Amino acid sequence: MTGQPEAAPVPDPARPPRRDAWDKVTGRARYASDAAMANMAHAAVVRADRAHACIVAINADEARRAPGVIGVITADDLGDLGRRFGHIVCDHPILAEDKVRYYGEPVAAVVAETPHEAADAAERVWVDYEDLEALTTAADALASETLIHEESYAGPERGFLGVKPKADTDNAAHRAELGWGDVDAALAAAEAVVETSAAFPLVYGYAMETYNALADWQPGGLHVVSTAQHPLMVRKELARIFSLPLAAVRVEVPYIGGGYGSKSYTKLEPLAAAASWATGRPVRVDTDVEGAMHTTRADGAHVTVRTGFDSEGRITARAIDIVFDTGAYADNSPLVLTKSVNRCFGPYRVPNLRVRGTAVYTNTTPASSYRGFGAPQGALAGEMNMDMAADRLGIDPTELRRRNLLEPGGTVISGKRGLDADLTADLDAVAAELDRHAGRGHEPGVRRGRAVAVTASDAGASPISTAQVRMHADGSVTLLTSSTEMGQGSRTALAQIVARQMGVAAAAVAVGQSDTLYTPFEWTTGASRTTTVVGLAVKAACEDLWRKLRAMAAESAGIDPDEATSGGGSIQVAGADLAPAAVIREWFGADAGEAVGIGVVRGHGETALLPPFWEIGAVGVEVAVDETTGEVTVEHLVTVGDVGHAIEPDLVKGQDLGAATQGLGIALWEEMVYEGEQLTNPNLIEYRVPRFTDMPRRITSVLAERGDGAGPYGAKGAGEGALNPVPAAVAAAVGRAVGVWPTELPLTPARVWALLRSAAETEAAGLAKPPTAAGGAAPSTVRGPAAE
Amino acid sequence: MTEPRPPEGEGPAPAATSVVIAFRLNGRRVETLAPVRLTAAELLRDQLGLTGTKVSCGIQVCGACTVLVDGAPASSCCLLAVDLDGTEVVTVEGLAQGRELHPVQEAFAAANALQCGYCTPGFVMMTVALLAADPRPDRAAVREWLDGNLCRCTGYAPIETAVILAAERTAP
Numbered sequence: 001m002t003g004q005p006e007a008a009p010v011p012d013p014a015r016p017p018r019r020d021a022w023d024k025v026t027g028r029a030r031y032a033s034d035a036a037m038a039n040m041a042h043a044a045v046v047r048a049d050r051a052h053a054c055i056v057a058i059n060a061d062e063a064r065r066a067p068g069v070i071g072v073i074t075a076d077d078l079g080d081l082g083r084r085f086g087h088i089v090c091d092h093p094i095l096a097e098d099k100v101r102y103y104g105e106p107v108a109a110v111v112a113e114t115p116h117e118a119a120d121a122a123e124r125v126w127v128d129y130e131d132l133e134a135l136t137t138a139a140d141a142l143a144s145e146t147l148i149h150e151e152s153y154a155g156p157e158r159g160f161l162g163v164k165p166k167a168d169t170d171n172a173a174h175r176a177e178l179g180w181g182d183v184d185a186a187l188a189a190a191e192a193v194v195e196t197s198a199a200f201p202l203v204y205g206y207a208m209e210t211y212n213a214l215a216d217w218q219p220g221g222l223h224v225v226s227t228a229q230h231p232l233m234v235r236k237e238l239a240r241i242f243s244l245p246l247a248a249v250r251v252e253v254p255y256i257g258g259g260y261g262s263k264s265y266t267k268l269e270p271l272a273a274a275a276s277w278a279t280g281r282p283v284r285v286d287t288d289v290e291g292a293m294h295t296t297r298a299d300g301a302h303v304t305v306r307t308g309f310d311s312e313g314r315i316t317a318r319a320i321d322i323v324f325d326t327g328a329y330a331d332n333s334p335l336v337l338t339k340s341v342n343r344c345f346g347p348y349r350v351p352n353l354r355v356r357g358t359a360v361y362t363n364t365t366p367a368s369s370y371r372g373f374g375a376p377q378g379a380l381a382g383e384m385n386m387d388m389a390a391d392r393l394g395i396d397p398t399e400l401r402r403r404n405l406l407e408p409g410g411t412v413i414s415g416k417r418g419l420d421a422d423l424t425a426d427l428d429a430v431a432a433e434l435d436r437h438a439g440r441g442h443e444p445g446v447r448r449g450r451a452v453a454v455t456a457s458d459a460g461a462s463p464i465s466t467a468q469v470r471m472h473a474d475g476s477v478t479l480l481t482s483s484t485e486m487g488q489g490s491r492t493a494l495a496q497i498v499a500r501q502m503g504v505a506a507a508a509v510a511v512g513q514s515d516t517l518y519t520p521f522e523w524t525t526g527a528s529r530t531t532t533v534v535g536l537a538v539k540a541a542c543e544d545l546w547r548k549l550r551a552m553a554a555e556s557a558g559i560d561p562d563e564a565t566s567g568g569g570s571i572q573v574a575g576a577d578l579a580p581a582a583v584i585r586e587w588f589g590a591d592a593g594e595a596v597g598i599g600v601v602r603g604h605g606e607t608a609l610l611p612p613f614w615e616i617g618a619v620g621v622e623v624a625v626d627e628t629t630g631e632v633t634v635e636h637l638v639t640v641g642d643v644g645h646a647i648e649p650d651l652v653k654g655q656d657l658g659a660a661t662q663g664l665g666i667a668l669w670e671e672m673v674y675e676g677e678q679l680t681n682p683n684l685i686e687y688r689v690p691r692f693t694d695m696p697r698r699i700t701s702v703l704a705e706r707g708d709g710a711g712p713y714g715a716k717g718a719g720e721g722a723l724n725p726v727p728a729a730v731a732a733a734v735g736r737a738v739g740v741w742p743t744e745l746p747l748t749p750a751r752v753w754a755l756l757r758s759a760a761e762t763e764a765a766g767l768a769k770p771p772t773a774a775g776g777a778a779p780s781t782v783r784g785p786a787a788e
Numbered sequence: 789m790t791e792p793r794p795p796e797g798e799g800p801a802p803a804a805t806s807v808v809i810a811f812r813l814n815g816r817r818v819e820t821l822a823p824v825r826l827t828a829a830e831l832l833r834d835q836l837g838l839t840g841t842k843v844s845c846g847i848q849v850c851g852a853c854t855v856l857v858d859g860a861p862a863s864s865c866c867l868l869a870v871d872l873d874g875t876e877v878v879t880v881e882g883l884a885q886g887r888e889l890h891p892v893q894e895a896f897a898a899a900n901a902l903q904c905g906y907c908t909p910g911f912v913m914m915t916v917a918l919l920a921a922d923p924r925p926d927r928a929a930v931r932e933w934l935d936g937n938l939c940r941c942t943g944y945a946p947i948e949t950a951v952i953l954a955a956e957r958t959a960p
Binding site for chain 1: 823883903
């Protein structure tokens with residue numbers, strides 16, 4: 001089960017390192033957490049110590065008198081600033097107003113000369129509460145008549161991507177539905193109906209750089225440095241809160257110390273900015289891990305899937321119910337729910353479908369985007385359901401999927417882009433790798449299980465992107481984009497696109513950091529969009545630059561612009577081949593000047609049809625379960641990165657392994673645990689993330705490059721895909737190893753041990769079947785999974 | 789809400805809450821006034837401007853803040869600055885020789901052993917300590933040594949590659 005681990009892949013010495021490598025290995029890389037401003041003060045956040053309560057009074061007198069304190073800010077001190085933020089539902093107070101809605105909610109900010117003084121004084125802010133019924137689970141919140149939000153927040157600020165405000169009568173933050181055909185009739189007529197319910201835990205993204213923001217308010221302007229993945233989204237909210245023009249709000253985002261979606265949209269920026277406005281000083285707000293866990297998490301979910309099959313194992317119908325635990329404020333969860341609804345039924349031919357999703361407000365940390373964006377939640381039940389069905393029908397689980405997978409070009413959802421991937425080939429690649437290294441032999445006290453899982457996500461990559469390329473008088477190029485660099489290596493990949501398009505070396509391409517004062521508009525950095533969508537904008541900017549260069553060359557030569565051509569990295573004018581740099585110098589009449597190209601992507605042309613691409617997840621795992629302890633070891637992880645074209649293959653593989661590892665974390669260890677009103681494990685000891693020694697014993701990373709994407713050179717996005725199916729695959733593999741299907745994650749040793757006990761009781765009662773090969777055919781009469 | 793600063797009380801002057809410490813930092817002598825509650829990480833980052841050392845978990849679990857104190861790896865987030873008095877401290881800023889990267893830094897860059905980079909200084913420092921103790925570690929030893937450093941981006945395999953690569957380049 002253990003033993004000497006397999007060798008990791010060897011780097012390709014011919015490839016230069018990523019362009020951020022020097023910065024990052026020397027410690028010189030600048031993050032928001034390193035940012036400072038002259039005369040900077042520090043804010044400490046006073047957080048609610050109960051989940052749901054009216055604020056009766058806040059007494060900050062003692063804190064105001066404490067050493068070093070500049071001011072204490074509560075909701076009452078915000079003057080005529082906007083009080084709330086929230087890009088979909090404007091429900092999130094900068095500081096709690098009349099009541100608090102979750103344990104850890106910011107109630108006041110203490111601004112002092114040093115972080116220690118601020119933290120000390122924050123202990124001396126006294127808040128009187130009157131408790132309300134605390135609703136810490138979605139089931140409780142749906143059942144209760146107590147409303148977490150009395151308002152629906154309807155008004156001019158509402159509405160985003162078709163999300164409607166909530167009803168005033170319940171705790172549902174958002175509902176979403178999808179379907180076609182006659183599901184009830186199809187289920188009634190099905191040869192077999194297989195039902196699966198699974199609970200997806202509350203997960204904290206744990207970006208190692210915790211949320212932080214530094215803000216400097218001055219009359220008529222605001223400058224913010226923060227960890228925001230989407231600086232332009234933050235700029236928009238700050239402009240509204242401070243009644244400033246967009247141009248007067250500068251959001252600067254240096255390197256981000258991990259994002260994974262958890263830093264999408266507005267977090268601490270309004271608080272830092274309000275503190276700066278209130279005190280007249282630049283103010284930093286930092287969080288520790290506890291504060292970060294009280295800032296944002298991913299949506300927890302209960303999902304129930306019922307699937308009807310015909311006698312050949314073809315899906316006749318799927319009925320799926322999704323209930324999200326969305327926490328105290330909506331943040332991006334309405335959109336995450338909508339995506340989960342689109343993704344939960346899998347890339348299969350489903351002639352009759354009914355999906356109902358509800359995102360429920362609860363008195364817990366607000367949930368929002370996290371890598372996978374609703375896909376892992378849906379796939380956990382959806383893909384485990386396929387494994388359970390395989391057992392019931394006596395069909396190999398890989399074969400069952402093959403019989404149902406959509407073909408390339410097939411319709412996942414009517415009106416959307418056809419499937420731009422060959423999933424059967426991807427799945428076959430996974431299965432072949434998994435089988436090739438299948439654990440052999442019998443080891444006493446160890447049970448093994450294997451499983452595959454497949455997902456396809458309608459990438460939420462809204463096609464709104466602009467890029468600017470500036471060619472200098474020596475032919476080198478500066479690329480400006482507001483796409484943020486959080487480790488995915490986008491600056492490296494985008495520079496490659498510029499180099500290819502302009503015929504220059506990648507070393508002659510500089511890529512700046514995102515800073516809304518200088519860099520052009522970008523919708524978001526999320527949904528694995530950058531290489532595809534920003535890549536297209538960069539490509540278009542390069543084409544525009546060539547157009548400008550041709551016009552400049554023609555003007556210098558005194559000919560019509562149409563008579564100049566370009567190709568092979570140069571401009572052809574009147575039989576002469578001119579280097580772009582020579583064209584620029586000649587046009588300016590000096591060794592100076594530059595030519596600028598602008599590229600735009602919008603819902604038009606190649607990107608008119610949504611989604612811009614389907615993000616594929618195709619993985620397999622083999623696990624070993626220790627019968628004595630319930631401990632699960634990942635023996636083999638297989639990922640197939642179906643990315644169309646890998647501009648930087650090592651970086652794509654890095655994304656796949658990183659994403660899959662986060663999936664393993666959700667499957668085996670990660671869970672925010674509430675006991676009563678309080679989060680009980682707000683630290684990295686009790687919230688356990690994957691460690692070095694948890695690394696799978698064998699890792700196989702395959703790239704599928706079929707040029708079938710809409711992005712540059714046939715590329716599609718990567719980054720989320722390899723996470724999405726992993727929790728489902730691990731759950732199914734553990735189910736096969738143990739002999740009982742899990743119903744909740746993470747599969748901690750305690751939970752697996754309980755599953756083993758339950759399997760033993762079933763066996764003792766004489767209900768068990770003979771063990772079959774993991775992943776192999778099983779008799780169709782037994783409820784539990786096949787054990788090896 | 790902003791108020792004039794209230795007087796901090798009369799009576800005898802408060803006792804000192806800082807002490808002067810002296811230590812060697814990346815080969816150079818530093819003498820500074822350190823508040824007794826200040827952590828080594830705060831001293832390095834906020835007072836001395838060496839922001840390469842990162843703080844993440846704050847409780848000695850993640851390894852991001854690893855520095856070498858008298859050659860041994862230490863979590864600077866949980867070490868008081870005053871305890872650096874009389875020691876020899878090396879941070880990530882102290883590894884490169886002029887323009888020449890340290891072989892461990894070279895190897896991390898070559899192997900793409902980083903993504904967001906926030907854990908990288910800590911991993912680099914722990915690897916320097918590992919190779920000093922065991923110049924030819926096998927993979928199991930690498931995993932054991934680096935189990936106290938968290939990385940959320942890479943899935944660890946590229947880091948393991950980097951460490952083996954660094955060992956190959958530096959082992960006697």
